[in-house]
Amino acid sequence: MPDGDFSLNCPIPLSDYPHVLLAHGGGGRLMNDLIERMFGPAFANPLLDERHDGAVFSAPQGRLAFTTDSYVVHPLFFPGGDIGILAVNGTVNDLAMCGARPLHLAAAFIIEEGLPMETLWRVTESMRKAAREAGVAIVTGDTKVVDRGKGDGLFVTTAGIGVVEHGLKIAPGSVREGDAVVLSGDIGRHGMAVMAVREGLSFESAIESDCAPLAAVTGALVSDGLSLHCLRDLTRGGLASALVEIAQGARLRVNVRETAVPVREDVRAACEILGLDPLYVANEGRFVCFLPAAEADRALSIIRGFPVGKGAAVIGHVAAANSDSPKMTPCVIMTTAVGTERIVDMFSGEQLPRIC
């Protein structure tokens, strides 16, 4: 480990165990080895080092946020990331969208018998680095192995605890008429990066996933004292689904200008090839922020101050709705490039399965 950053060698001898065996999840000696040699040293911290059934720590001052997600992305590795980076950042971002500062993660692995040990090690290393970058500790975990043909290499489930150090209620129900809708950057990259690998497509410029931790950005918005009403990251279902869910939760209308939504040219071209609408394509490092229009410029300048938020833009605003009037139900309306209006709805089928 010359730079202290990456161990080149898998700590489980590959000559003895080139692949994960059922016994690595059986609760006996091999599972103990996997924990003591691979997961333990990679994620080392005082809580995990206790090796108890769970982690015990002092409750922080403030409210708590708690969330979980399973990650089943296929393939496990894609341009710009892998399942391990997703599993850390995805849960960190869900905490960030609660307005919380992420503290601790739990990680549960469901491994298919026969997974190359080296693959498990690469994912573990990715998780270690992603956790360090996001400032969280992996304090507890679990390992299960399922028989060959009953899984798909590796599924990772993370849960996270964060602390909410402010008095805001950040939720769809807090959104108000007149709020500005701020988007943190261009959309569609994660979904297209994964699909390009899966479909064997190659584009002139490789599209990389936007996967990134967002807690530093949302933390800066909170620290600045902005009146944040709602935050939402744009994962499965993309920007469209996030906006529809918020409009329904708020019982208001969200108006969006199509020309204001940044989409990279290569992403747009890839979407066209695959017949996809970038509005529905998954992102792993993008979010929307709803707050009073008067504070939108301040929010923009804060978000743009982070590498992950360079492309931030105000993309719309919130208007009244009236559930009793069929023509005024809560929904998302998009003004297209040619000036017409269309309703943006949730999609009905599967657009991109196993994208995260």
Next chain:
Amino acid sequence: MPDGDFSLNCPIPLSDYPHVLLAHGGGGRLMNDLIERMFGPAFANPLLDERHDGAVFSAPQGRLAFTTDSYVVHPLFFPGGDIGILAVNGTVNDLAMCGARPLHLAAAFIIEEGLPMETLWRVTESMRKAAREAGVAIVTGDTKVVDRGKGDGLFVTTAGIGVVEHGLKIAPGSVREGDAVVLSGDIGRHGMAVMAVREGLSFESAIESDCAPLAAVTGALVSDGLSLHCLRDLTRGGLASALVEIAQGARLRVNVRETAVPVREDVRAACEILGLDPLYVANEGRFVCFLPAAEADRALSIIRGFPVGKGAAVIGHVAAANSDSPKMTPCVIMTTAVGTERIVDMFSGEQLPRIC
């Protein structure tokens, strides 16, 4: 729902959706339906009802305990339980073994495309009842669907948060020479219940899993002011692995009397048929408690006061070890029925894969 306890009908119309589709995990309308019609009403509570990316709640007074486990048991249903009951009780019990009072669970589902919708509903109902019985709320969750042949029906991962309302440090490192080892009941039932179904065995009396929540029992031990040194539930790897892990963590010897360890006759017979040692067979409602010998009788009487602890017994005690002496290393020594001594070690292979 005549008794308010069980909804006979799956809330997703089975004529439209007899099986789970990829789209039920796609982030669109069908996933929204699954959450709003099935998971939401079954697990309803004010935190889950917010439908945010995570649950936000006031931090309780005391330290926090945090744990996670994935459940991949095969088959999904077995005598005395199912994957849903396991997923709730298993995580509740891990919190209990930290000496914590369980508060909130997160539940993440990885569903294989084609799972009968009715099966998902039965598991959901089981989780609802188990959570109510254990006094915890399922406050946040996630749903993923993987393509046919890439999973095995259903995997469930739960994470849990509990509050530690005392000053004890319950961990292997707190175990002391002279401690008594109290076992909460007969061992081996869960593993043999699952194996009997899997191997198509039938015994004269059906063996049912011992799956049960243990937090009420451990809570009573804590409330009584006992000097608890270590608690550990006897899941994968059984009693033997739990004792070996604690002996190693404590750097002490654990002496156990074979005749003091309760094993039901039908469980012993089933183990013999399958060539298994009950010491290594998984339990889901049993634990060991290490505490000063002078307090063992009080602990026994408290544990026996709960239905789940009727068969509690003192099975051994803790003696000194000396890591520098090859003949005195930390380990588990069992005095057999005929008076000889043997070392109890972790097993090396997989004894019972996918038992939880």
